[in-house]
Amino acid sequence: MTRPMRIAVTGAAGQIGYSLLFRIASGEMLGPDQPVIIQGLELPVAMNALEGVAMELTDSAFPLLHGVEVADDPKIAFKGADIVLLVGSRPRSAGMERADLIRVNGPIFTGQGQAIDTVAAEDAKVLVVGNPCNTNCLIAAAQARRVPRANFTAMTRLDHNRAVGQLALRAQATPAQVKNVIIWGNHSSTMVPDTDRATIDGRSVPDLLDSAWLEGPFDETVRERGKAIIQARGKSSAASAANAAIDHIHDWFLGTGDQEWTSMAVPSQGQYGVPEGLIFSFPCRITGPWQYEIVEGLELSASVKSKMQATIDELASERETVKDLL
Amino acid sequence: MTRPMRIAVTGAAGQIGYSLLFRIASGEMLGPDQPVIIQGLELPVAMNALEGVAMELTDSAFPLLHGVEVADDPKIAFKGADIVLLVGSRPRSAGMERADLIRVNGPIFTGQGQAIDTVAAEDAKVLVVGNPCNTNCLIAAAQARRVPRANFTAMTRLDHNRAVGQLALRAQATPAQVKNVIIWGNHSSTMVPDTDRATIDGRSVPDLLDSAWLEGPFDETVRERGKAIIQARGKSSAASAANAAIDHIHDWFLGTGDQEWTSMAVPSQGQYGVPEGLIFSFPCRITGPWQYEIVEGLELSASVKSKMQATIDELASERETVKDLL
Structure with a gap:
């Protein structure tokens, strides 16, 4: 049997995450022959909701879904991940300029980039969805020593x-x-x-x-x-x-x-x-x-x-x- | 080319609808060779939201999606439908017994059953998801004179x-x-x-x-x-x-x-x-x-x-x- 791929997803209980996880689990992302294990990351405050999403994934009886794991620490959630989808980010609040938004997201993506470089698969593929995604990706990629920098991509x-x-x-x-x-x-x-x-x-x-x-x-x-x-x-x-x-x-x-x-x-x-x-x-x-x-x-x-x-x-x-x- | 199937969905801008439509459009429901046209029904108050969902379906550039139509009248939304998914229903409000819930849903499913019998494809397949789904289905099926009663199903x-x-x-x-x-x-x-x-x-x-x-x-x-x-x-x-x-x-x-x-x-x-x-x-x-x-x-x-x-x-x-x- 094909080895399951580990897919880490941040913001996993958010709106995009909720639309995303079920389509990953059904085989739409990696094809009908590729088993997957989903590793969801959320903020501590959203862990209950993420547990609920994990229950619904189990309740969908997806033939390709070989496991669901949840964590509030990227060093756990990204462990062994073949693919890391950085979906979560701090949204813009009222009166915030684009530069402010970039600054508040900086520490998040620095930490997640470090976690990718430390615990993900050495050839992990990264997609940044959380905005501002190009520069968030740049920040995460700056931490890449072990994972090739070309594997860091952002979503257009x-x-x-x-x-x-x-x-x-x-x-x-x-x-x-x-x-x-x-x-x-x-x-x-x-x-x-x-x-x-x-x-x-x-x-x-x-x-x-x-x-x-x-x-x-x-x-x-x-x-x-x-x-x-x-x-x-x-x-x-x-x-x-x-x-x-x-x-x-x-x-x-x-x-x-x-x-x-x-x-x-x-x-x-x-x-x-x-x-x-x-x-x-x-x-x-x-x-x-x-x-x-x-x-x-x-x-x-x-x-x-x-x-x-x-x-x-x-x-x-x-x-x-x-x-x-x- | 295979003729597109028309899929009518009620409660199309609701939580279940939002999770459902994109997977219908991607081919997960009817397979990778079957084009589809989605016909969404919502209450008048939710038509703006449904327009937004239709925009997002367009924005997904699904190869199999040959059209998206929206309406607040089942006689329009069900027109020519090959498949009718009755997802929307009145939810239980505080203090409501199951019998009350069944009664408030009665007129909705009578009307939708009539619309199916009047305007859907003559061999339309019906799935009732909106609860209490078995009895809602019974109510809708009671209107079936043209569409075979065996085509009315509910979701377990x-x-x-x-x-x-x-x-x-x-x-x-x-x-x-x-x-x-x-x-x-x-x-x-x-x-x-x-x-x-x-x-x-x-x-x-x-x-x-x-x-x-x-x-x-x-x-x-x-x-x-x-x-x-x-x-x-x-x-x-x-x-x-x-x-x-x-x-x-x-x-x-x-x-x-x-x-x-x-x-x-x-x-x-x-x-x-x-x-x-x-x-x-x-x-x-x-x-x-x-x-x-x-x-x-x-x-x-x-x-x-x-x-x-x-x-x-x-x-x-x-x-x-x-x-x-x-």
Whole structure:
């Protein structure tokens, strides 16, 4: 029998965690042949709720679920973890600037990065979902001595999927027909959705859809979607964020199917003029299980180029804000 | 291409709905080759929230999701539906007896049964999740003139899965190794978990586990699990209930794999002394897509027989409470 993979999840009793764990346990993340053990982390105050979630996982009788463990200490929750999903983070409170938010999250991700480096599997794969995810990932990765730094990634797949969803709606196509969208940069309002090479049912998006819509409403919808969801639901995106985490890990492990690439925020090695080390969303090609490479040599349009600088500058400034933690 | 199936879901923006819709859209309920269109129903007051859920479904870019529609009128939401999941119901308020609860839900399920009979596909499959689900199902089925009454089912799969989960934990096995549990009767505290023919990794449960545990803590845990979840989570079971709905429909459509049977509450034709017409949980064998048959001729132990009468009596009394609606 295939050895079960250990999946550590932080914020496991939160909204995203609750949407995520059952889909991990059902096999959607790692495929129908891969048993899993879930290791949930929560704050001490949420341990009761997490016990309840663990009970519900047991009550689901998932054939692939070989165990559920819970802890309030990352050095326990991350032990032997093959995959670490850093979902929990301190949310923004009223009047808090982005820089403040980054600072309050610093110690959390420093501690979790240390725990990963100390107790997780030596080739652990890390996905940071908790915002600001790119810089939280940078902070965690700074602790990596034993675990390869390239294994630290952050999630822009929700932005990517939102772009796919909007293109499919506009073209009256299905999401499966939309390929090769790119999200560049930071998971923030400076992100750059890029449809220059995207296709729908084999047809070029720039040929198919008018540029005024692409540059205007489409671009704005993708960037501002999080706020629109809060407005409608009264709560932030949870199930769609969990779904994007499933997709990110699924594709990293099992490939992107007939897509050329997907969008993942990974450590820059200087591609496209992005300073080395920043956790930056690039088009990534999956070349084998847990093997990604940044797609290089794409010609960027003037419009994309001009927007790229703002997201690079923002990430560089976020790095400056936390430089004492790196 | 396979024609998309239309799945109507009531209470679509509620806790169970939120856990359910994304797993339907991802293909977990009907398999990886079956496109779906989701048709959500909510109360007028929850339409904003449902719009938000629909946005998140779009944002998940599910390859199999060919459409999301929302409505506050079952005659719109159920239109052409191949599958109708009646998840929403009026919850029990403080001081309300079970009979009161049944009465307040009566008009809801009468209306929804009429809508199914009027606008759903003529061979629509119905699963009632909203409690008291057996009798709510009876009420809805009473409206069926066009849709076959045998297509009206209620959910005891959560109880079934809870039993499997407890047996797996006790025997240190995985849920996939546990087979042929039965839940008899009503989805209420009178239900009868029956492990007389259950096996774990091929070994008979009555041989493997001591009868004091099976008759005592096991039986009680399965019956009282809902309350224990509320106590731990501060909220009722949602993700595990959604999972059981997925399993119920999945197995009804695609079969139970190497299980002899599963537990489904379906209209009795008089088997095992259960009065004809009651919606009663039986072991059901799936003989083809959307084909179930009640497993007949099982020899019941004295213990099971004695408990069966209580759950039969309860369901008969519930039927009496709503006889004017039937």
